[in-house]
Amino acid sequence: MNGSVHPDNKPLFIQIKEKIEDQIVNDQLLEGEQVPSTTQLSNFYKINHITVLKGINMLVDSGLIYKKRGVGMFVAEGAKEMLLRTRRGAFADDYVAPMVREADKLDLSTEDLFEIITQVKEREAHES
Template sequence: MNNSFNNDKPIFIQIREIIEDQIVNGLLSEEEQAPSTNQLVSFYKINHATVAKGINQLVDEGILYKKRGIGMFVSKGAKDKLRDKRRKAFSDEYVVPLVQEASKLGISSNEIINLINQVKGSGNQ
């Protein structure tokens, strides 16, 4: 874990995304215990309420669940749910604007694919 934050978005969202990344990347598996609020507060040296807000969003989304007195755990299906959410966001945030701009510039679908393959082949991913 990296314990520095950027100023582009609220810290509670960055905490949520760190845990989401750990799930998507397989560092946290289904039914595995997630880092506790206290562990995150201690590691990142941030306010308890900030961490709790990020964690509670994951609970509300069904990504984590609480076992009273034990801690937070990764829900079954959390990885698939997060991947689906990110694929949709990827399309909305990257693919739609890309296609719109390409259309304005008269770039065909085949040209877009070729450009993507060039970038992938150049190691600039």
């Protein structure tokens, strides 16, 4: 796993869960591929094994990864699509809805909003 766990408002086990989810979405962990063990993750991030296990168990409970007894944990078939579907819904609720409410306050039309989004995407593409 690339990166590190940073102290923020989220518990460490949630950060571990989200890092693995990000790796699935970004194709760093493919469906059917083995996930790093809890020991590897706890050593890498220098955090308690139980904390890592709690995050892993959340992924197992949600059906994103599964355990093969004595072998390890693996990314489930359909995990990426499940994550994308969930994140798209959250994106609409967390980002688009507030943006639309603010656009209404500013009396921006749908076309205005589309133009602003297009300009920002173009600017971001040039800066990358």
